[in-house]
Amino acid sequence: MVTLALATHAIVAVNGSRVELTVTRALGFSRNQLLGLLVLERLLVAAVGLAAGALIGYYLGRWTLGYLGITPGGLPIIPPMVLTVQTWLVTLVIVNLAIAAVLSIIVAAVAVGRLKPSDILRNRG
Numbered sequence: 001m002v003t004l005a006l007a008t009h010a011i012v013a014v015n016g017s018r019v020e021l022t023v024t025r026a027l028g029f030s031r032n033q034l035l036g037l038l039v040l041e042r043l044l045v046a047a048v049g050l051a052a053g054a055l056i057g058y059y060l061g062r063w064t065l066g067y068l069g070i071t072p073g074g075l076p077i078i079p080p081m082v083l084t085v086q087t088w089l090v091t092l093v094i095v096n097l098a099i100a101a102v103l104s105i106i107v108a109a110v111a112v113g114r115l116k117p118s119d120i121l122r123n124r125g
Contacts, residue, residue, distance in 0.1 A: 002097065006103070007104045009104065010111065014038075014112055019121075021034065022117045022121055025115075026117060026121070035109050042108060043105065046101035050094060066083070
């Protein structure tokens with residue numbers, strides 16, 4: 001589901017910025033430079049999103065789950081609740097999200113490769 005959402009976002013983003021991409025191509029960027037620019041942008045967004053999501057999720061989860069260790073009257077429960085993180089599961093989720101991000105980058109690269117500068121610029125004029 002995440003892969004489908006990321007791929008759809010990649011296609012919509014490329015279609016939304018096709019004039020800018022075409023003008024960049026017309027200004028002298030080679031196809032490889034344009035793809036490199038697109039890949040770098042998507043990788044940076046994916047890396048920042050994964051890092052921020054993992055850190056915020058970890059700390060927000062610990063903060064929220066901390067309230068489960070008390071009774072309705074506010075007293076600590078006995079025995080105390082021990083919060084643990086299954087690192088293998090977190091690693092698996094992050095790796096799967098990274099794979100989904102790479103697949104969306106491939107979809108965006110294919111969409112950029114199919115742009116026809118002459119048709120796009122002719123229809124905008």
